[in-house]
Amino acid sequence: MTGTPTVATAPAKPRPRLRLARFRDLALVPAIVVLLVVGAIIDPVFLSKANLVNVLQQQTELSLLVLAEAIILIAGKFDLSLESTIGLAPALALGLVIPSASHGLGTEWPTALAIPLCLLTGAVIGAFNGLLILRFRLSAFIVTLGMLIVLRGLQIGLTGGQNLFDIPPSVLYLGNATWLGLPASIWICAILFAAGILALSFLRAGRAVYAIGGNVDAARAAGIRTDRVVWIVLIIGGLLAALAGLLMTGRLGSVAAAQGQGMIFTVFAAAVIGGVSLDGGKGTLFGALCGVLVLGLINNILTLGGVSAQWIQAIYGAIILAALILARLTSGKAQD
Amino acid sequence: MRYKFRSALAAVLILSTAAACGDSSTGSAAGGNSKPPIGVDLPRADSDFWNSYAKYVPQFAGELGINMMPPTNSQNDVAKLVANTQALVSQGAKAIVMAPQDTGAIASTLTTLESKKIPVVTVDTRPDKGKVFMVVRADxxxxxxxxxxxxxxxxxxxxxxxxxxxxxxxxxxxxxxxxxxxxxxxxxxxxxxxxxxxxxxxxxxxxxxxxxxxxxxxxxxxxxxxxxxxxxxxxxxxxxxxxxxxxxxxxxxxxxxxxxxxxxxxxxxxxxxxxxxxQPADLYAKYALFYAKAALDGKTFQPGPTDHDSTIVDVGNGNLEDQLAAPLVTKDNVDDKTLWGNQI
Structure with a gap:
């Protein structure tokens, strides 16, 4: 008889494990907390405002690329070319405005045009990707891989492989300025992420992105103009990458010929750690943002801890795996 | 509509392949000269230093009277360097100047070149293994x-x-x-x-x-x-x-x-x-070509001081290295006209 009440009450109470799983978004928060504690133990400077602001500022460009990639992944597509856009867009815009003595293209257009030109370049690249993927029906993976190589090659061709040093102040401003005590780039990223989260959660077009990524045929049957939405998503992706290029140029004071090279791996790592599915239709921008923060904190802790150069990559990779496992344990959901 | 797009796409692809082929065939044009051709591979096109080097190479090739083939570029990728070397050899290069940025993975290529009796001069880096005629490198x-x-x-x-x-x-x-x-x-x-x-x-x-x-x-x-x-x-x-x-x-x-x-x-x-x-970009270009030419002329070198303020040292495996001088530049000598950075 003693067994009966237990059996009767058990199903009435939902198990806490299941309830946590609903907050897939927050899966990385425990990992971030652990990293904050570890960082504070390694060096008290870690928790100082200056250091944390540095971490955020260093991650701004990456976070914009992750924002772009996350939306594109949710829509069920791929964009590898973002890492070349971040270099080409500012390089082309600057090439058109700076004198040829500073490795410009010789056109010397007014410097006020630099920022609009940079953003326009990003949008055009996104639109061209969309043309190849949506009209010609080519595989997004291969198209953007080809674009990655073409765009990097264009940058090296246009600049003659030179780093551009002579940057007008207007271009340096965004990556360099301070608004209300914080670097402007942090504000910009925060605002864009907030806008992205709200749009994907509440706007009709934002929900359509999820629907398309989940099942494109069903979405079309439901009356969503799928191609148009995906095209816009790709253009936004190019724009964000160009903006990230501006921020990076401002922060580093030059456009390196290799600006952004190899970054796409980190972008995917951050998005996937943050719970965005490579198959489309799943994941949140907040999760992706957490992924960026995790990577940034790990980098910072490794620098503060003075890990030897020979071991830093192995340890970096191992910590990423550990963060993934921690996220899996705390959210209790299978990752894909 | 769809058919039109496809054929347009196909046309673009064919044209671009044709353009790529046309590009590579110009490389063999250097064979017209009677002097033995020397192949040069540039390591990368995205740094100021190597771009200056690339500019000096044809200039010194002219001064030294060398029949230089159009340079290839390996984009900091050792696999491309190996492929470029093979291409240069099949186009008739009798000596090769390269700057392998990955100093380990180039060993088997050096062995192949040695068996074909093609002397190699490496610039900037010294291969970990394999035989080269001379390493031209700042210390x-x-x-x-x-x-x-x-x-x-x-x-x-x-x-x-x-x-x-x-x-x-x-x-x-x-x-x-x-x-x-x-x-x-x-x-x-x-x-x-x-x-x-x-x-x-x-x-x-x-x-x-x-x-x-x-x-x-x-x-x-x-x-x-x-x-x-x-x-x-x-x-x-x-x-x-x-x-x-x-x-x-x-x-x-x-x-x-x-x-x-x-x-x-x-x-x-x-x-x-x-x-x-x-880092002497000009001297790198000059002496790399100088040694490549010397190798073809059958000259040999011994460890010891050279006539251009540098020292040749024996770095093991029977390889020699010409360690070029690299001056420290401070406020006192920054306007020195002989520095390559002041010449571009």
């Missing part, structure tokens, strides 16, 4: 050494220094890092060195500098192993922290760079950085 250990002595001197033998290391998988990065560390340890034990791995990426150096300055605001010295990639990010960080002040200001952070590009000289003139070691 990279001297870079680290000179930077260490300059900083140690300016800091009076005490304080904190941050070092942006290059990639430890390249011999130049390793040589500079080791020489700098050895010298600091033996000559200036009172100086603490924070060695930051950067893989030659400016963004990583900027992040490391920000973090270290937050942790140790009393850092007084910076050693950057490549001005081309680290200079602008470093200056930008220092500027945002209000630390970009002239050497007379007690807040000044002493900075030494390596490379010798024009932007570094500009910064030295302005007092933003204090010194750089000029």
């Amino acid at each position: 990279n250990r001297a870079y680290g050494q000179k930077a260490c002595e300059f900083l140690g001197d300016k800091l009076g033998g005490k304080g904190k220094v941050i070092e942006f290391q290059g990639s430890l998988s390249s011999i130049n990065g390793r040589d500079r890092s080791e020489a700098f560390a050895d010298c600091m340890k033996s000559k200036f034990p009172g100086i603490t060195v924070f060695a930051e791995p950067t893989e030659w990426e400016g963004a990583k150096a900027a992040a490391a500098l920000q973090t270290r300055l937050a942790q140790h605001p009393d850092i007084k010295g910076i050693y950057m192993q490549a001005g081309g990639v680290f200079l602008a990010p470093t200056l930008q960080v220092l500027k945002s922290k209000g630390l970009l002040v002239p050497p007379t200001d007690p807040k000044h952070i002493f900075a030494v760079s390596n490379d010798g590009i024009p932007q570094e000289y500009e910064s030295i003139r302005k007092g933003e950085i204090d010194a750089t070691v000029s």
Whole structure:
């Protein structure tokens, strides 16, 4: 008889494990907390405002690329070319405005045009990707891989492989300025992420992105103009990458010929750690943002801890795996 | 509609392949000259230093009367370098000048070239294994050494220094890092060195500098192993922290760079950085071609001093290395017209 009440009450109470799983978004928060504690133990400077602001500022460009990639992944597509856009867009815009003595293209257009030109370049690249993927029906993976190589090659061709040093102040401003005590780039990223989260959660077009990524045929049957939405998503992706290029140029004071090279791996790592599915239709921008923060904190802790150069990559990779496992344990959901 | 798109796409693809083929066939045109052709592979097209080198190569080829084939570019990828070398050989190259940035993976290519009796001159790097006719290289250990002595001197033998290391998988990065560390340890034990791995990426150096300055605001010295990639990010960080002040200001952070590009000289003139070691792009091009020609003429060389202020040393495996001089450039000699950075 003693067994009966237990059996009767058990199903009435939902198990806490299941309830946590609903907050897939927050899966990385425990990992971030652990990293904050570890960082504070390694060096008290870690928790100082200056250091944390540095971490955020260093991650701004990456976070914009992750924002772009996350939306594109949710829509069920791929964009590898973002890492070349971040270099080409500012390089082309600057090439058109700076004198040829500073490795410009010789056109010397007014410097006020630099920022609009940079953003326009990003949008055009996104639109061209969309043309190849949506009209010609080519595989997004291969198209953007080809674009990655073409765009990097264009940058090296246009600049003659030179780093551009002579940057007008207007271009340096965004990556360099301070608004209300914080670097402007942090504000910009925060605002864009907030806008992205709200749009994907509440706007009709934002929900359509999820629907398309989940099942494109069903979405079309439901009356969503799928191609148009995906095209816009790709253009936004190019724009964000160009903006990230501006921020990076401002922060580093030059456009390196290799600006952004190899970054796409980190972008995917951050998005996937943050719970965005490579198959489309799943994941949140907040999760992706957490992924960026995790990577940034790990980098910072490794620098503060003075890990030897020979071991830093192995340890970096191992910590990423550990963060993934921690996220899996705390959210209790299978990752894909 | 769809058919039209497809055929248009096909046309674009065919045209681009045809264009690519047309491009590569021009390479064989060099065979017309009676002198034995020399093939040159450039290691990368995205750094100021190597672009200057690329500019000097045809110039010195003309001066030395060399029949140079159109240079190939391996884009910092050893697999491309191997493919380019094969292409150059099949186009008739009798000697090869290359700058393998990955010094281990080139060994089997060197063995193949040796069996074909094609002499190889490597520029800037020394292969870990394999036979080459001559290595033309600045003494990279001297870079680290000179930077260490300059900083140690300016800091009076005490304080904190941050070092942006290059990639430890390249011999130049390793040589500079080791020489700098050895010298600091033996000559200036009172100086603490924070060695930051950067893989030659400016963004990583900027992040490391920000973090270290937050942790140790009393850092007084910076050693950057490549001005081309680290200079602008470093200056930008220092500027945002209000630390970009002239050497007379007690807040000044002493900075030494390596490379010798024009932007570094500009910064030295302005007092933003204090010194750089000029890596001789012009001499690299000149002596690489000089030795390639000498090899074809059947000349041989012995270890010892040369006629151009450098020393040939035996570096093992029967390989010789001509260690070119790399001058330290400070405010005193920054306007020297013979520095390659002042000639472009």
